[in-house]
Amino acid sequence: MxxxxxxxxxxxxxxxxxxxxxxxxxxxxxxxxxxxxxxxxxxxxxxxxxxxxxxxxxxxxxxxxxxxxxxxxxxxxxxxxxxxxxxxxxxxxxxxxxxxxxxxxxVDAHVAIFGAGHVGREIVNLSAPLPWQRLWFDSRPNIFSDQDQQQPRTSFHKLDDARIQVADLPPNSHVLVLTHSHDEDYALIAALIERDDIASIGLIGSDSKWASFKGRLKRAGYAADTIERVRCPIGRIHDAKLHNKTPYAIALTAVTELLWLADTPxxxxxxxxxxxxxxxxxxxxxxxxx
Structure with missing residues:
Protein backbone atom coordinates (compact mmCIF):
# COMPACT_ATOMS: atom_id res chain seq x y z
CA MET A 1 0.00 0.00 0.00
CA VAL A 107 -15.42 10.82 -15.13
CA ASP A 108 -18.86 10.68 -16.70
CA ALA A 109 -17.78 8.10 -19.29
CA HIS A 110 -14.88 6.02 -20.59
CA VAL A 111 -14.37 6.50 -24.32
CA ALA A 112 -11.96 4.28 -26.25
CA ILE A 113 -10.80 5.68 -29.60
CA PHE A 114 -9.07 3.25 -31.93
CA GLY A 115 -7.23 5.26 -34.55
CA ALA A 116 -5.11 8.41 -34.47
CA GLY A 117 -5.80 9.61 -37.99
CA HIS A 118 -7.42 12.90 -38.93
CA VAL A 119 -10.88 12.03 -37.61
CA GLY A 120 -9.59 10.39 -34.44
CA ARG A 121 -7.44 13.42 -33.67
CA GLU A 122 -10.37 15.80 -34.20
CA ILE A 123 -12.58 13.66 -31.93
CA VAL A 124 -9.97 13.84 -29.17
CA ASN A 125 -9.58 17.62 -29.60
CA LEU A 126 -13.33 18.29 -29.62
CA SER A 127 -14.02 16.10 -26.59
CA ALA A 128 -11.13 17.48 -24.50
CA PRO A 129 -13.32 19.77 -22.34
CA LEU A 130 -15.80 16.98 -21.55
CA PRO A 131 -15.57 14.88 -18.36
CA TRP A 132 -14.60 11.74 -20.26
CA GLN A 133 -11.64 9.47 -19.70
CA ARG A 134 -10.21 8.76 -23.16
CA LEU A 135 -8.17 5.68 -24.08
CA TRP A 136 -6.46 6.31 -27.42
CA PHE A 137 -5.02 3.47 -29.49
CA ASP A 138 -3.05 3.20 -32.73
CA SER A 139 -0.81 0.49 -34.16
CA ARG A 140 1.58 2.84 -35.96
CA PRO A 141 4.88 3.71 -34.27
CA ASN A 142 5.44 7.28 -33.03
CA ILE A 143 1.94 8.33 -34.11
CA PHE A 144 1.23 10.31 -30.94
CA SER A 145 2.92 13.71 -30.98
CA ASP A 146 4.20 15.70 -28.02
CA GLN A 147 1.12 17.89 -28.40
CA ASP A 148 -1.13 14.81 -28.25
CA GLN A 149 0.55 13.82 -25.00
CA GLN A 150 -0.75 17.03 -23.41
CA GLN A 151 -4.39 16.01 -23.86
CA PRO A 152 -6.25 15.91 -20.51
CA ARG A 153 -7.70 12.66 -19.14
CA THR A 154 -6.17 10.67 -21.99
CA SER A 155 -4.03 7.53 -21.95
CA PHE A 156 -2.07 6.40 -25.00
CA HIS A 157 -1.72 2.79 -26.12
CA LYS A 158 0.05 0.87 -28.90
CA LEU A 159 -2.55 -1.30 -30.62
CA ASP A 160 -0.95 -4.69 -31.11
CA ASP A 161 -3.56 -7.30 -30.13
CA ALA A 162 -7.18 -6.29 -30.70
CA ARG A 163 -8.71 -9.15 -28.74
CA ILE A 164 -6.57 -8.68 -25.63
CA GLN A 165 -6.84 -4.89 -25.60
CA VAL A 166 -10.60 -4.95 -26.13
CA ALA A 167 -10.88 -7.43 -23.25
CA ASP A 168 -9.03 -4.95 -21.02
CA LEU A 169 -11.39 -2.03 -21.69
CA PRO A 170 -13.37 -0.80 -18.65
CA PRO A 171 -16.97 -2.03 -18.47
CA ASN A 172 -19.57 0.31 -20.00
CA SER A 173 -16.99 1.95 -22.29
CA HIS A 174 -18.11 3.78 -25.41
CA VAL A 175 -15.90 2.71 -28.31
CA LEU A 176 -15.13 4.32 -31.68
CA VAL A 177 -13.28 2.28 -34.31
CA LEU A 178 -11.59 4.36 -37.00
CA THR A 179 -8.13 2.97 -37.71
CA HIS A 180 -6.21 3.32 -40.95
CA SER A 181 -6.73 -0.39 -41.71
CA HIS A 182 -9.93 -2.27 -42.60
CA ASP A 183 -8.37 -5.45 -41.22
CA GLU A 184 -7.74 -3.76 -37.86
CA ASP A 185 -11.25 -2.34 -37.89
CA TYR A 186 -12.77 -5.76 -38.50
CA ALA A 187 -10.66 -7.46 -35.80
CA LEU A 188 -11.71 -4.79 -33.30
CA ILE A 189 -15.40 -5.03 -34.18
CA ALA A 190 -15.34 -8.83 -33.92
CA ALA A 191 -13.75 -8.58 -30.47
CA LEU A 192 -16.06 -5.80 -29.28
CA ILE A 193 -19.35 -7.50 -30.12
CA GLU A 194 -18.29 -10.48 -28.01
CA ARG A 195 -18.45 -8.23 -24.92
CA ASP A 196 -21.98 -7.58 -23.75
CA ASP A 197 -20.84 -4.93 -21.25
CA ILE A 198 -19.63 -2.41 -23.85
CA ALA A 199 -21.97 0.60 -23.74
CA SER A 200 -21.77 1.49 -27.43
CA ILE A 201 -19.75 0.57 -30.54
CA GLY A 202 -19.24 2.96 -33.44
CA LEU A 203 -17.44 2.21 -36.72
CA ILE A 204 -16.35 4.80 -39.25
CA GLY A 205 -17.08 4.01 -42.86
CA SER A 206 -19.57 3.90 -45.67
CA ASP A 207 -22.72 1.79 -46.02
CA SER A 208 -20.82 -0.49 -48.39
CA LYS A 209 -18.02 -1.02 -45.85
CA TRP A 210 -20.55 -1.95 -43.19
CA ALA A 211 -22.38 -4.30 -45.58
CA SER A 212 -19.08 -6.08 -46.20
CA PHE A 213 -18.32 -6.31 -42.49
CA LYS A 214 -21.81 -7.61 -41.70
CA GLY A 215 -21.44 -10.34 -44.28
CA ARG A 216 -18.09 -11.43 -42.83
CA LEU A 217 -19.45 -11.39 -39.27
CA LYS A 218 -22.50 -13.46 -40.23
CA ARG A 219 -20.30 -16.01 -42.02
CA ALA A 220 -18.14 -16.14 -38.87
CA GLY A 221 -21.21 -17.20 -36.90
CA TYR A 222 -22.13 -14.01 -35.05
CA ALA A 223 -25.84 -13.55 -34.32
CA ALA A 224 -27.71 -10.77 -36.10
CA ASP A 225 -28.73 -8.96 -32.91
CA THR A 226 -25.09 -8.97 -31.76
CA ILE A 227 -23.93 -7.50 -35.06
CA GLU A 228 -26.61 -4.79 -34.98
CA ARG A 229 -25.07 -3.31 -31.82
CA VAL A 230 -22.56 -1.61 -34.13
CA ARG A 231 -23.35 1.88 -35.44
CA CYS A 232 -21.96 2.52 -38.90
CA PRO A 233 -21.38 5.14 -40.08
CA ILE A 234 -20.76 7.02 -36.84
CA GLY A 235 -22.45 10.35 -36.26
CA ARG A 236 -25.48 9.73 -38.45
CA ILE A 237 -28.34 11.93 -37.23
CA HIS A 238 -31.88 10.66 -37.90
CA ASP A 239 -30.54 8.44 -40.71
CA ALA A 240 -29.56 11.55 -42.71
CA LYS A 241 -26.35 11.39 -44.70
CA LEU A 242 -23.67 13.96 -43.96
CA HIS A 243 -22.47 15.64 -47.14
CA ASN A 244 -19.61 17.47 -45.44
CA LYS A 245 -16.94 14.74 -45.25
CA THR A 246 -14.16 16.80 -43.66
CA PRO A 247 -12.56 15.20 -40.58
CA TYR A 248 -13.79 18.06 -38.39
CA ALA A 249 -17.41 17.65 -39.51
CA ILE A 250 -17.35 13.88 -39.05
CA ALA A 251 -15.77 14.26 -35.63
CA LEU A 252 -18.33 16.91 -34.63
CA THR A 253 -21.25 14.60 -35.39
CA ALA A 254 -19.50 11.65 -33.71
CA VAL A 255 -18.91 13.61 -30.49
CA THR A 256 -22.51 14.92 -30.58
CA GLU A 257 -23.76 11.35 -30.90
CA LEU A 258 -21.56 10.26 -28.00
CA LEU A 259 -22.93 13.06 -25.84
CA TRP A 260 -26.39 11.54 -26.15
CA LEU A 261 -25.16 7.98 -25.69
CA ALA A 262 -23.08 8.82 -22.61
CA ASP A 263 -25.74 11.01 -21.00
CA THR A 264 -26.95 8.30 -18.60
CA PRO A 265 -28.92 9.69 -15.65
Missing amino acids: TPAAPDTWHAALDRLQRSAVPHVLATQVTSAGSTPREPGARMVITRDSIFDTLGGGTFEWQTISAARDYLQQQRYGFHLEAFSLGGRSGQCCGGFVNILLEVFAG PGPDTRGLAPQALQRLLDESSATSS
Whole structure:
Protein backbone atom coordinates (compact mmCIF):
# COMPACT_ATOMS: atom_id res chain seq x y z
CA MET A 1 0.00 0.00 0.00
CA THR A 2 1.25 3.47 -0.90
CA PRO A 3 2.03 5.51 2.26
CA ALA A 4 -0.21 8.48 2.94
CA ALA A 5 0.86 11.38 0.75
CA PRO A 6 1.60 14.78 2.32
CA ASP A 7 -1.34 16.41 0.49
CA THR A 8 -4.18 17.66 2.66
CA TRP A 9 -7.57 16.18 1.89
CA HIS A 10 -8.81 19.35 0.16
CA ALA A 11 -5.71 19.65 -2.05
CA ALA A 12 -6.00 15.97 -2.99
CA LEU A 13 -9.73 16.33 -3.68
CA ASP A 14 -9.14 19.26 -6.02
CA ARG A 15 -6.35 17.48 -7.88
CA LEU A 16 -8.20 14.17 -8.22
CA GLN A 17 -11.39 15.79 -9.47
CA ARG A 18 -9.49 17.83 -12.04
CA SER A 19 -7.54 14.78 -13.22
CA ALA A 20 -10.65 12.54 -13.25
CA VAL A 21 -9.27 9.84 -10.94
CA PRO A 22 -11.96 7.78 -9.13
CA HIS A 23 -11.88 8.62 -5.43
CA VAL A 24 -13.83 8.73 -2.17
CA LEU A 25 -14.26 11.64 0.24
CA ALA A 26 -14.76 10.24 3.76
CA THR A 27 -16.27 12.64 6.29
CA GLN A 28 -16.92 12.05 9.98
CA VAL A 29 -20.47 13.42 10.26
CA THR A 30 -21.50 12.52 13.82
CA SER A 31 -19.83 11.20 16.94
CA ALA A 32 -20.74 10.18 20.47
CA GLY A 33 -18.45 9.55 23.42
CA SER A 34 -14.69 9.39 23.06
CA THR A 35 -13.50 9.42 19.41
CA PRO A 36 -10.12 10.07 17.74
CA ARG A 37 -11.40 13.18 15.94
CA GLU A 38 -14.44 15.44 15.89
CA PRO A 39 -17.22 15.67 13.27
CA GLY A 40 -15.95 17.42 10.16
CA ALA A 41 -12.71 15.42 9.95
CA ARG A 42 -12.09 14.25 6.40
CA MET A 43 -9.81 12.07 4.33
CA VAL A 44 -9.63 11.20 0.64
CA ILE A 45 -9.14 7.64 -0.59
CA THR A 46 -8.22 6.26 -4.01
CA ARG A 47 -7.57 2.69 -5.10
CA ASP A 48 -3.93 2.94 -4.04
CA SER A 49 -3.46 6.10 -1.93
CA ILE A 50 -4.86 7.88 1.12
CA PHE A 51 -4.74 11.59 1.96
CA ASP A 52 -5.16 12.98 5.48
CA THR A 53 -6.66 10.99 8.34
CA LEU A 54 -9.74 10.36 10.45
CA GLY A 55 -7.54 9.61 13.43
CA GLY A 56 -6.02 6.26 12.58
CA GLY A 57 -6.76 2.93 14.18
CA THR A 58 -8.74 -0.06 13.02
CA PHE A 59 -11.89 1.88 12.18
CA GLU A 60 -9.96 4.08 9.75
CA TRP A 61 -8.60 1.03 7.93
CA GLN A 62 -12.11 -0.38 7.80
CA THR A 63 -13.28 2.91 6.33
CA ILE A 64 -10.54 2.71 3.69
CA SER A 65 -11.49 -0.90 2.90
CA ALA A 66 -15.18 0.01 2.53
CA ALA A 67 -14.30 2.97 0.28
CA ARG A 68 -12.17 0.81 -2.00
CA ASP A 69 -14.88 -1.83 -2.16
CA TYR A 70 -17.32 0.82 -3.41
CA LEU A 71 -14.76 1.98 -6.00
CA GLN A 72 -14.19 -1.60 -7.16
CA GLN A 73 -17.94 -2.21 -7.45
CA GLN A 74 -18.47 1.17 -9.14
CA ARG A 75 -21.12 2.03 -6.55
CA TYR A 76 -20.88 5.77 -6.92
CA GLY A 77 -22.81 8.23 -4.76
CA PHE A 78 -23.38 8.44 -1.00
CA HIS A 79 -22.90 5.66 1.55
CA LEU A 80 -23.01 5.72 5.34
CA GLU A 81 -20.71 3.59 7.53
CA ALA A 82 -21.23 3.31 11.30
CA PHE A 83 -18.49 2.33 13.78
CA SER A 84 -18.69 1.54 17.46
CA LEU A 85 -15.17 2.10 18.72
CA GLY A 86 -14.95 -1.05 20.74
CA GLY A 87 -17.21 -3.29 18.72
CA ARG A 88 -16.75 -3.51 14.98
CA SER A 89 -13.53 -1.51 15.12
CA GLY A 90 -11.85 -3.36 17.96
CA GLN A 91 -10.73 -0.05 19.48
CA CYS A 92 -10.91 0.95 23.13
CA CYS A 93 -12.21 4.53 22.81
CA GLY A 94 -15.74 3.39 23.52
CA GLY A 95 -17.27 6.06 21.30
CA PHE A 96 -19.40 5.90 18.15
CA VAL A 97 -18.92 7.55 14.74
CA ASN A 98 -20.81 7.79 11.47
CA ILE A 99 -18.66 8.18 8.35
CA LEU A 100 -20.18 9.51 5.14
CA LEU A 101 -18.49 8.14 2.01
CA GLU A 102 -18.94 10.18 -1.17
CA VAL A 103 -17.79 7.95 -4.01
CA PHE A 104 -16.84 9.81 -7.19
CA ALA A 105 -16.44 8.06 -10.54
CA GLY A 106 -13.94 10.70 -11.63
CA VAL A 107 -15.42 10.82 -15.13
CA ASP A 108 -18.86 10.68 -16.70
CA ALA A 109 -17.78 8.10 -19.29
CA HIS A 110 -14.88 6.02 -20.59
CA VAL A 111 -14.37 6.50 -24.32
CA ALA A 112 -11.96 4.28 -26.25
CA ILE A 113 -10.80 5.68 -29.60
CA PHE A 114 -9.07 3.25 -31.93
CA GLY A 115 -7.23 5.26 -34.55
CA ALA A 116 -5.11 8.41 -34.47
CA GLY A 117 -5.80 9.61 -37.99
CA HIS A 118 -7.42 12.90 -38.93
CA VAL A 119 -10.88 12.03 -37.61
CA GLY A 120 -9.59 10.39 -34.44
CA ARG A 121 -7.44 13.42 -33.67
CA GLU A 122 -10.37 15.80 -34.20
CA ILE A 123 -12.58 13.66 -31.93
CA VAL A 124 -9.97 13.84 -29.17
CA ASN A 125 -9.58 17.62 -29.60
CA LEU A 126 -13.33 18.29 -29.62
CA SER A 127 -14.02 16.10 -26.59
CA ALA A 128 -11.13 17.48 -24.50
CA PRO A 129 -13.32 19.77 -22.34
CA LEU A 130 -15.80 16.98 -21.55
CA PRO A 131 -15.57 14.88 -18.36
CA TRP A 132 -14.60 11.74 -20.26
CA GLN A 133 -11.64 9.47 -19.70
CA ARG A 134 -10.21 8.76 -23.16
CA LEU A 135 -8.17 5.68 -24.08
CA TRP A 136 -6.46 6.31 -27.42
CA PHE A 137 -5.02 3.47 -29.49
CA ASP A 138 -3.05 3.20 -32.73
CA SER A 139 -0.81 0.49 -34.16
CA ARG A 140 1.58 2.84 -35.96
CA PRO A 141 4.88 3.71 -34.27
CA ASN A 142 5.44 7.28 -33.03
CA ILE A 143 1.94 8.33 -34.11
CA PHE A 144 1.23 10.31 -30.94
CA SER A 145 2.92 13.71 -30.98
CA ASP A 146 4.20 15.70 -28.02
CA GLN A 147 1.12 17.89 -28.40
CA ASP A 148 -1.13 14.81 -28.25
CA GLN A 149 0.55 13.82 -25.00
CA GLN A 150 -0.75 17.03 -23.41
CA GLN A 151 -4.39 16.01 -23.86
CA PRO A 152 -6.25 15.91 -20.51
CA ARG A 153 -7.70 12.66 -19.14
CA THR A 154 -6.17 10.67 -21.99
CA SER A 155 -4.03 7.53 -21.95
CA PHE A 156 -2.07 6.40 -25.00
CA HIS A 157 -1.72 2.79 -26.12
CA LYS A 158 0.05 0.87 -28.90
CA LEU A 159 -2.55 -1.30 -30.62
CA ASP A 160 -0.95 -4.69 -31.11
CA ASP A 161 -3.56 -7.30 -30.13
CA ALA A 162 -7.18 -6.29 -30.70
CA ARG A 163 -8.71 -9.15 -28.74
CA ILE A 164 -6.57 -8.68 -25.63
CA GLN A 165 -6.84 -4.89 -25.60
CA VAL A 166 -10.60 -4.95 -26.13
CA ALA A 167 -10.88 -7.43 -23.25
CA ASP A 168 -9.03 -4.95 -21.02
CA LEU A 169 -11.39 -2.03 -21.69
CA PRO A 170 -13.37 -0.80 -18.65
CA PRO A 171 -16.97 -2.03 -18.47
CA ASN A 172 -19.57 0.31 -20.00
CA SER A 173 -16.99 1.95 -22.29
CA HIS A 174 -18.11 3.78 -25.41
CA VAL A 175 -15.90 2.71 -28.31
CA LEU A 176 -15.13 4.32 -31.68
CA VAL A 177 -13.28 2.28 -34.31
CA LEU A 178 -11.59 4.36 -37.00
CA THR A 179 -8.13 2.97 -37.71
CA HIS A 180 -6.21 3.32 -40.95
CA SER A 181 -6.73 -0.39 -41.71
CA HIS A 182 -9.93 -2.27 -42.60
CA ASP A 183 -8.37 -5.45 -41.22
CA GLU A 184 -7.74 -3.76 -37.86
CA ASP A 185 -11.25 -2.34 -37.89
CA TYR A 186 -12.77 -5.76 -38.50
CA ALA A 187 -10.66 -7.46 -35.80
CA LEU A 188 -11.71 -4.79 -33.30
CA ILE A 189 -15.40 -5.03 -34.18
CA ALA A 190 -15.34 -8.83 -33.92
CA ALA A 191 -13.75 -8.58 -30.47
CA LEU A 192 -16.06 -5.80 -29.28
CA ILE A 193 -19.35 -7.50 -30.12
CA GLU A 194 -18.29 -10.48 -28.01
CA ARG A 195 -18.45 -8.23 -24.92
CA ASP A 196 -21.98 -7.58 -23.75
CA ASP A 197 -20.84 -4.93 -21.25
CA ILE A 198 -19.63 -2.41 -23.85
CA ALA A 199 -21.97 0.60 -23.74
CA SER A 200 -21.77 1.49 -27.43
CA ILE A 201 -19.75 0.57 -30.54
CA GLY A 202 -19.24 2.96 -33.44
CA LEU A 203 -17.44 2.21 -36.72
CA ILE A 204 -16.35 4.80 -39.25
CA GLY A 205 -17.08 4.01 -42.86
CA SER A 206 -19.57 3.90 -45.67
CA ASP A 207 -22.72 1.79 -46.02
CA SER A 208 -20.82 -0.49 -48.39
CA LYS A 209 -18.02 -1.02 -45.85
CA TRP A 210 -20.55 -1.95 -43.19
CA ALA A 211 -22.38 -4.30 -45.58
CA SER A 212 -19.08 -6.08 -46.20
CA PHE A 213 -18.32 -6.31 -42.49
CA LYS A 214 -21.81 -7.61 -41.70
CA GLY A 215 -21.44 -10.34 -44.28
CA ARG A 216 -18.09 -11.43 -42.83
CA LEU A 217 -19.45 -11.39 -39.27
CA LYS A 218 -22.50 -13.46 -40.23
CA ARG A 219 -20.30 -16.01 -42.02
CA ALA A 220 -18.14 -16.14 -38.87
CA GLY A 221 -21.21 -17.20 -36.90
CA TYR A 222 -22.13 -14.01 -35.05
CA ALA A 223 -25.84 -13.55 -34.32
CA ALA A 224 -27.71 -10.77 -36.10
CA ASP A 225 -28.73 -8.96 -32.91
CA THR A 226 -25.09 -8.97 -31.76
CA ILE A 227 -23.93 -7.50 -35.06
CA GLU A 228 -26.61 -4.79 -34.98
CA ARG A 229 -25.07 -3.31 -31.82
CA VAL A 230 -22.56 -1.61 -34.13
CA ARG A 231 -23.35 1.88 -35.44
CA CYS A 232 -21.96 2.52 -38.90
CA PRO A 233 -21.38 5.14 -40.08
CA ILE A 234 -20.76 7.02 -36.84
CA GLY A 235 -22.45 10.35 -36.26
CA ARG A 236 -25.48 9.73 -38.45
CA ILE A 237 -28.34 11.93 -37.23
CA HIS A 238 -31.88 10.66 -37.90
CA ASP A 239 -30.54 8.44 -40.71
CA ALA A 240 -29.56 11.55 -42.71
CA LYS A 241 -26.35 11.39 -44.70
CA LEU A 242 -23.67 13.96 -43.96
CA HIS A 243 -22.47 15.64 -47.14
CA ASN A 244 -19.61 17.47 -45.44
CA LYS A 245 -16.94 14.74 -45.25
CA THR A 246 -14.16 16.80 -43.66
CA PRO A 247 -12.56 15.20 -40.58
CA TYR A 248 -13.79 18.06 -38.39
CA ALA A 249 -17.41 17.65 -39.51
CA ILE A 250 -17.35 13.88 -39.05
CA ALA A 251 -15.77 14.26 -35.63
CA LEU A 252 -18.33 16.91 -34.63
CA THR A 253 -21.25 14.60 -35.39
CA ALA A 254 -19.50 11.65 -33.71
CA VAL A 255 -18.91 13.61 -30.49
CA THR A 256 -22.51 14.92 -30.58
CA GLU A 257 -23.76 11.35 -30.90
CA LEU A 258 -21.56 10.26 -28.00
CA LEU A 259 -22.93 13.06 -25.84
CA TRP A 260 -26.39 11.54 -26.15
CA LEU A 261 -25.16 7.98 -25.69
CA ALA A 262 -23.08 8.82 -22.61
CA ASP A 263 -25.74 11.01 -21.00
CA THR A 264 -26.95 8.30 -18.60
CA PRO A 265 -28.92 9.69 -15.65
CA PRO A 266 -27.56 8.74 -12.22
CA GLY A 267 -29.04 5.75 -10.44
CA PRO A 268 -31.18 6.24 -7.35
CA ASP A 269 -28.27 5.62 -4.97
CA THR A 270 -26.22 8.51 -6.40
CA ARG A 271 -28.70 11.26 -5.51
CA GLY A 272 -28.22 11.32 -1.75
CA LEU A 273 -28.48 9.27 1.40
CA ALA A 274 -31.34 6.83 1.76
CA PRO A 275 -34.09 8.24 4.04
CA GLN A 276 -33.43 5.57 6.68
CA ALA A 277 -29.72 6.46 6.86
CA LEU A 278 -30.47 10.17 7.08
CA GLN A 279 -33.02 9.61 9.85
CA ARG A 280 -30.47 7.59 11.81
CA LEU A 281 -27.98 10.45 11.54
CA LEU A 282 -30.56 12.95 12.80
CA ASP A 283 -31.61 10.70 15.67
CA GLU A 284 -28.01 10.14 16.79
CA SER A 285 -27.20 13.84 16.53
CA SER A 286 -30.21 14.68 18.65
CA ALA A 287 -29.31 12.06 21.25
CA THR A 288 -25.71 13.32 21.45
CA SER A 289 -26.73 16.94 21.98
CA SER A 290 -29.36 16.17 24.64
